[in-house]
Amino acid sequence: MDELLASLVAAAIQFSGLPPIETLPPVQAMPYQAMLVEICADERAAVPMLLAQYRQCSEQHRMMTTVCDELKVEADSHAQCMQQRGLVAAYLIEQRRIVYRNDLNLDNDADNSFLVHEYVHALQNQYFGEQMFETCQGVMAAEEQAYAVQQKYLRSRSQLLRVGDRLRLVSCRDIH
Numbered sequence: 001m002d003e004l005l006a007s008l009v010a011a012a013i014q015f016s017g018l019p020p021i022e023t024l025p026p027v028q029a030m031p032y033q034a035m036l037v038e039i040c041a042d043e044r045a046a047v048p049m050l051l052a053q054y055r056q057c058s059e060q061h062r063m064m065t066t067v068c069d070e071l072k073v074e075a076d077s078h079a080q081c082m083q084q085r086g087l088v089a090a091y092l093i094e095q096r097r098i099v100y101r102n103d104l105n106l107d108n109d110a111d112n113s114f115l116v117h118e119y120v121h122a123l124q125n126q127y128f129g130e131q132m133f134e135t136c137q138g139v140m141a142a143e144e145q146a147y148a149v150q151q152k153y154l155r156s157r158s159q160l161l162r163v164g165d166r167l168r169l170v171s172c173r174d175i176h
């Protein structure tokens, strides 16, 4: 397992051109629902604050509460987050660790390519800092690079799987 993970990190470094990471993020397999709970924990923590901001904003803009709608949408993001489908793995930025679905077969290169993708996020986090993930444009840039690296890795392993198509379907409004 350690050997496999080391080779996946090496691929992430090679194909991204990002500098190696000092401390490797731990990886953990878990059932899909448990993964969602982990991934959505940040959103859940932010809900009370966002609702308070929304109330404050609405009071300040009584005539034009639509300017506050964004905050309301943000506050609903935990529920939306828990309804996500099709996730395979995730890099938890604040905890600097990777979770992945326990039905992945890591001996399969198509499956383990998703860990390469998440390792790229870990490299980005170290090199660019957490602020990369705090704006929509930053997240989009991070995802584009991670998918490009994953795709190069897949090609190097003669895998036909195409990844990143979902990215073209989302706009900055959809990403939290």
Ligand SMILES: [Zn+2]
Pocket (backbone or CB within 6 Å): 117, 121, 142, 143, 146
């Ligand atoms: Zn990603």
